[in-house]
Amino acid sequence: MPNLTAATALSDSEEIRTADPAVSIQGLYKQYGNGPTVLNNINLEIAEDDFIGLIGPSGCGKSTLLKLLGGLESKTKGDIQFLTQQTSPRPKMGFVFQDANLMPWLTVIANVMLPLELNGASKQEAERKAIQLIEMVGLGHVKNHYPRQLSGGMRMRASIARALTIEPQLLLLDEPFGALDEMTRDDLNEELLKLKQLQAWVGVFVTHSVTEAVFLSSRVLVMSANPGEIYREIPIDLPFPRTSETRNLPEFQQKVVEVSQTLHELRNLA
Numbered sequence: 001m002p003n004l005t006a007a008t009a010l011s012d013s014e015e016i017r018t019a020d021p022a023v024s025i026q027g028l029y030k031q032y033g034n035g036p037t038v039l040n041n042i043n044l045e046i047a048e049d050d051f052i053g054l055i056g057p058s059g060c061g062k063s064t065l066l067k068l069l070g071g072l073e074s075k076t077k078g079d080i081q082f083l084t085q086q087t088s089p090r091p092k093m094g095f096v097f098q099d100a101n102l103m104p105w106l107t108v109i110a111n112v113m114l115p116l117e118l119n120g121a122s123k124q125e126a127e128r129k130a131i132q133l134i135e136m137v138g139l140g141h142v143k144n145h146y147p148r149q150l151s152g153g154m155r156m157r158a159s160i161a162r163a164l165t166i167e168p169q170l171l172l173l174d175e176p177f178g179a180l181d182e183m184t185r186d187d188l189n190e191e192l193l194k195l196k197q198l199q200a201w202v203g204v205f206v207t208h209s210v211t212e213a214v215f216l217s218s219r220v221l222v223m224s225a226n227p228g229e230i231y232r233e234i235p236i237d238l239p240f241p242r243t244s245e246t247r248n249l250p251e252f253q254q255k256v257v258e259v260s261q262t263l264h265e266l267r268n269l270a
């Protein structure tokens, strides 16, 4: 991720990674009010080239972890450090949710321009950047359409373009493609990886799809529930760029089996 560098060196005992750490989570706990512990002692280093996939049973705290990273919920205990050199303690963040959350009264281009304008960009500058992103996600031909005139996949493309206009350093995605058909999901997965190559953000996403998790991730974190913990980390050491052919590789299939078996193992433990 550009502009983020390691503030501290990794100690000898830690895993040797090629990229610098970008986010460090230490002893993180979350409890909503007086309810049960939702996240229990989460420790995680996210590297600047990571795309982390969070998968696990319903209610294990995946979205909660994402919200804590994004500052949308407060932590109960522990520490999240963004290892940034910039004056701001938090990196620029982009969010993509399952519901594209577009403003229905604004056209695609106006929706994508919105975060830039809210950040003080001139109309001209916002329009220039928005058009660039809209072209990148393949929506140039519908830039003046309203959300109701778009398919679900197109709405999600617009939502991704909107999240990327501010050039985020950290992109957080919560089941972004969960409501889409499998073909559209596969296409968007491939496009998302191309965008990551162009913009180089650190990505963390939540999914229920094992194949999506394996396709997108540098590391899949399988979480267990009650309380939510990181049960196992599965590195996905398939080379990038990944394409539709990647899904046919035996190594890809092996990783899918490994993640699925881990989820089954968890179910049997419950």
Ligand SMILES: Nc1ncnc2c1ncn2[C@@H]1O[C@H](COP(=O)(O)OP(=O)(O)OP(=O)(O)O)[C@@H](O)[C@H]1O
Residues within 6 Å of the ligand: 032, 035, 038, 056, 057, 058, 059, 060, 061, 062, 063, 064, 065
């Ligand atoms: N705002 C809230 N107030 C109280 N409890 C909450 C709140 N948000 C989430 N929870 C509880 O925290 C637990 C974890 O929820 P979370 O949405 O993080 O899980 P998840 O793994 O993302 O689930 P799913 O896969 O079903 O989306 C659940 O028991 C949920 O009911």
